Amino acid sequence: MLPIALEKMTKIIGFIMHSSKEYVCVMDVHAPVSEDELRRVLGEFKGVIYQRPPLRSSVKRSVRRRAVHEIELLEYDGKLALMRVACDAGTYIRKLCWDIGLVLGVGAHMRELRRTKTGPFHESHGLVRLQELSEAVYRWKVEGKDDMLRKTVMPGEYIVCGMPLIVLRDTAVESIAHGAKLAAPGVSMVSERLRKGDRVAMLTLKGELVAIGKAVMSSYEIIEASKGIVVEPLRVVMETGLYPRAWKREGAGVDGP
Amino acid sequence: MSGLDVTRLGREFIESIGRLCGPGEKFLVKFEEPTDERYGWVPTMRPIDKYIQYGLVLLDKPPGPTSHEVVAWVKRILGVSKAGHGGTLEPP
DSSP states (O other), X not given: OEEEEEGGGHHHXXXXXXXXXXXXXEEEXXXXXXXXXXXXXXXXXXXXXXEOOOSSOSSOOSOEEEEEEEEEEEEXXXXXXXXXXXXXXXXXXXXXXXXXXXXXXXXXXXEEEEEEEETXXXXXGOOBOHHHHHHHHHHHHHHOOOHHHHHHSEXXXXXXXXXXXXXXXXXXXXXXXXXXXXXXXXXXXXXXTXXXXXXXXXXXXXXXXXXXXXXXXXXXXXXXXXXSEEEEEEXXXXXXXXXXXXXXXXXXXXXXX | OOHXXXXXXXXXXXXXXXXXXXXXXXXXXXXXXOOXXXXXXXXXXXXXXXXXXXXXXXXXXXXXXXXXXXXXXXHHHHTOSOEXXXXXXXXX
């Protein structure tokens, strides 16, 4: 599974690049070991592990700590082991299989790998094949029907699932789209769990993602505050010009809707 | 469609974001107010060109080609100028 963000959403896809991942892999064990022995060794790899990136990798080859949250044996026939692994981003599964082989004492290597989860997205949300995408575009361009395209492409807003949210009043939207800091009076709703310093997604009342920022107040402080900055922007997603300008311009007074 | 309908649909969409990957967001309300239907769109109702510009594809990546190559194909199929993937930076 590979989440691909288009145009405007490209700016924020990096935020989930470093989130936890889940894989299903097939490991080839080089000599027979019992299922009990394999389960015991897999258990040892749960928790924090140390890995040096392989020779062919695009990062600095120094030993790194990565957490393996779950490692579950799904099927085993004495030679091939089907496993589900949930781990931090940047964990090398190929390397993990190799190291499991070393501890088993017989050697092992990775045969196949499939990613089943990246950040908020799971396989079960419905994956799109390149073929389906191309058919949907054909139906839209040639037959003028965009129904399939609307099913194969989803609103990029879902990228922020898992982040605390702030919903903006219409009057605050345009200034945030221009890169301004968010002040307390611009807030309509806020996730209760928002704490100072959290990364937070700012949405319109319609649900459109305007920007991602860093909270400088907690949710309860935001509710109490009558003025003051509540969020500093990190990445602006929304184009300008969709919502009315509501801030004061010199000599022009308030330019409201 | 009235402003009240759009406000309701917007609220439903916002709630669907939190529920995609968890139990949903619990909100504290500061100013409960409707949104003006003249500006912007509920994301699912954007005109198709905007819908794609603010879109995301959960691709069933074929094994073999690199993520980078696959992104290039998606860009060409959809005719977009920019796209980026949320996988790992390197093959795992």
